[in-house]
Amino acid sequence: MSTALNGKIQPLRVTQARVIHSEWIKFWSLRSTVLSLAAGVALLVGVGLITASVSASGGSIGDDRLGAADASLGGVMFAQLAFGTLGVLFMAGEYGTGMIRSTLSAVPRRLPMLWAKIAVFSAVTFVTGLVATAIAFTGGQALIGDGAASWSDAGVARAVVNTAVLLTGSGLLGIAFGALLRSTAGAVTTVFGGLFLFDNIVGLMLPDSWQGALRYFPGSSGNAAAAVTQAPDTLAPYAGLAVFAGYVVLAAIAAAWRLSRSDA
Amino acid sequence: MIEVHELTKRFGGRTAVDHLTFTVKPGIVTGFLGPNGAGKSTTMRMILGLDKPTSGTATVNGRPYAAHRAPIQQVGALIDAKAVHTGRSAYHHLSAMAATTGVPRSRVDEVIDIVGLREVARRRAGAFSLGMGQRLGIASALLADPEVLILDEPVNGLDPEGILWIRQLMRSLAAEGRTVFVSSHLMSEMALTAEHLIVVGRGRLIADMSVAGFIDQAAGDVVRVRSPRAAQLHELITGPGVTVTSTERGAFEVTGLEADQIGECAAAAGITLHELSVQKPSLEEAFMELTRDAVEYVPTGVNR
Ligand SMILES: Nc1ncnc2c1ncn2[C@@H]1O[C@H](COP(=O)(O)OP(=O)(O)OP(=O)(O)O)[C@@H](O)[C@H]1O
Ligand SMILES: [Mg+2]
Numbered sequence: 001m002s003t004a005l006n007g008k009i010q011p012l013r014v015t016q017a018r019v020i021h022s023e024w025i026k027f028w029s030l031r032s033t034v035l036s037l038a039a040g041v042a043l044l045v046g047v048g049l050i051t052a053s054v055s056a057s058g059g060s061i062g063d064d065r066l067g068a069a070d071a072s073l074g075g076v077m078f079a080q081l082a083f084g085t086l087g088v089l090f091m092a093g094e095y096g097t098g099m100i101r102s103t104l105s106a107v108p109r110r111l112p113m114l115w116a117k118i119a120v121f122s123a124v125t126f127v128t129g130l131v132a133t134a135i136a137f138t139g140g141q142a143l144i145g146d147g148a149a150s151w152s153d154a155g156v157a158r159a160v161v162n163t164a165v166l167l168t169g170s171g172l173l174g175i176a177f178g179a180l181l182r183s184t185a186g187a188v189t190t191v192f193g194g195l196f197l198f199d200n201i202v203g204l205m206l207p208d209s210w211q212g213a214l215r216y217f218p219g220s221s222g223n224a225a226a227a228v229t230q231a232p233d234t235l236a237p238y239a240g241l242a243v244f245a246g247y248v249v250l251a252a253i254a255a256a257w258r259l260s261r262s263d264a
Numbered sequence: 265m266i267e268v269h270e271l272t273k274r275f276g277g278r279t280a281v282d283h284l285t286f287t288v289k290p291g292i293v294t295g296f297l298g299p300n301g302a303g304k305s306t307t308m309r310m311i312l313g314l315d316k317p318t319s320g321t322a323t324v325n326g327r328p329y330a331a332h333r334a335p336i337q338q339v340g341a342l343i344d345a346k347a348v349h350t351g352r353s354a355y356h357h358l359s360a361m362a363a364t365t366g367v368p369r370s371r372v373d374e375v376i377d378i379v380g381l382r383e384v385a386r387r388r389a390g391a392f393s394l395g396m397g398q399r400l401g402i403a404s405a406l407l408a409d410p411e412v413l414i415l416d417e418p419v420n421g422l423d424p425e426g427i428l429w430i431r432q433l434m435r436s437l438a439a440e441g442r443t444v445f446v447s448s449h450l451m452s453e454m455a456l457t458a459e460h461l462i463v464v465g466r467g468r469l470i471a472d473m474s475v476a477g478f479i480d481q482a483a484g485d486v487v488r489v490r491s492p493r494a495a496q497l498h499e500l501i502t503g504p505g506v507t508v509t510s511t512e513r514g515a516f517e518v519t520g521l522e523a524d525q526i527g528e529c530a531a532a533a534g535i536t537l538h539e540l541s542v543q544k545p546s547l548e549e550a551f552m553e554l555t556r557d558a559v560e561y562v563p564t565g566v567n568r
Pocket of ligand 1: 275278279280298299300301302303304305306307449
């Protein structure tokens with residue numbers, strides 16, 4: 001029985017690019033991740049078309065062309081749920097199944113694995129998110145017909161791109177909390193709570209004079225970034241984007257810290 | 265070559281590995297034995313950098329595992345047959361592992377053939393039997409043609425044919441000059457495959473010796489003697505290096521003398537013998553004797 005490698009091959013060594021390639025293979029070879037990605041796209045487009053047609057038939061559009069643009073992006077929150085879950089699965093799934101021990105024995109320096117996951121995930125979800133958002137917007141405006149917004153309207157292109165960033169960022173929070181909590185259920189709950197409940201609950205507890213702080217919270221800052229028209233008392237789009245990105249970076253740093261310090 | 269020096273791991277207040285020092289040499293199969301909870305898996309995980317030692321060091325071919333450029337080329341490990349994502353096929357699992365280090369795809373097919381998983385390579389690993397999972401773990405260990413193999417209970421879940429296969433595989437890997445370090449609970453299994461033994465109990469080193477030495481020592485025979493004039497014979501054979509323990513009236517057990525010597529001695533004095541027998545403990549008994557004080561989990565139900 002021959003166990004040896006046949007023939008000469010290029011020098012073996014672990015590089016960041018190779019670890020990225022490995023994570024790319026992992027991403028596409030699991031039905032659960034591919035399905036979550038498809039679910040995110042379906043929710044974004046499907047719910048967007050529904051909200052667009054509802055607002056069109058309700059006659060609420062009138063002259064508010066920018067409102068029409070936001071209506072077609074009504075599926076963002078649902079897509080965030082799917083992309084957030086996708087991020088959690090991509091990371092915590094390794095802990096749940098024991099795969100992490102194989103992964104880290106191939107990449108014992110550990111952090112290149114986290115960076116690779118972030119790179120693969122960001123590339124895939126940003127591109128997918130961007131295409132899905134563009135379809136939702138274009139399709140939604142076609143349904144609205146009269147009074148529909150167009151790509152050249154102020155803030156539309158920005159909102160479409162920022163929506164893709166918001167979706168990617170929500171998924172990256174999933175990766176980070178997956179690595180921090182190592183449990184799919186725990187990480188999903190934390191990410192959803194942080195994105196959708198935290199602002200409201202803390203908002204209720206804060207005294208009136210502090211309500212101004214709410215705009216810096218994860219949910220509000222992300223929504224501000226992705227909206228065409230800004231609701232009152234929210235951050236400007238790029239300020240919102242920067243604050244939201246800050247949360248993602250902090251979560252990723254915490255994940256890196258935990259990953260490099262604790263036993264696998 | 266694996267070198268472990270004063271390696272210690274504490275989980276909370278519990279010491280799983282306690283100042284272990286040993287060397288695993290290339291060219292032979294080294295067995296790593298110990299009862300449940302002795303710290304074998306924890307030691308192997310520390311060698312691979314999966315667990316951080318509380319103190320002490322472990323190196324592979326002169327460096328910490330993580331300091332190598334291509335770690336899986338240095339050490340192929342089967343730490344746990346379940347270290348696989350249940351939703352991924354064996355082929356994709358191995359491809360992802362290979363990609364990290366630049367191992368060519370052709371090698372993935374090669375190791376799939378070596379372990380005999382070709383038929384099922386495209387199926388979800390979650391649907392694999394224990395034995396198939398074990399084979400996938402072995403395939404993953406062989407992927408980068410490593411110089412050192414660390415196998416944690418590789419025969420677990422294998423059928424007799426599989427056990428035979430893994431024994432031959434380990435021996436041939438060692439014969440190629442590789443370092444093979446394999447854990448087991450079973451002394452009898454190790455007597456068949458290993459040349460050297462490292463025995464641990466409660467995280468401490470109990471023995472570091474050749475299998476041949478262990479067998480000799482285990483067979484450090486006890487001779488059972490029964491005679492109507494037992495007391496007289498007892499006095500005759502007493503001497504330096506000889507221990508005699510009385511077991512019952514008219515009988516005793518001797519260590520340090522061969523049965524023939526006792527027989528000659530009795531004949532010279534005209535003493536009749538009713539029994540002169542060599543008591544050979546089995547390897548398993550000898551192993552249990554060696555680790556008796558170190559057994560972590562003793563069934564307690566029987567004493568109630
Ligand atoms: N992550 C952990 N947290 C707490 N205790 C642990 C952890 N891992 C192992 N232990 C404890 O460390 C001790 C050694 O465990 P280990 O798994 O290394 O033993 P082992 O020799 O491999 O046993 P077995 O033969 O059953 O596989 C055990 O008492 C175990 O309970
Ligand atoms: Mg074990």
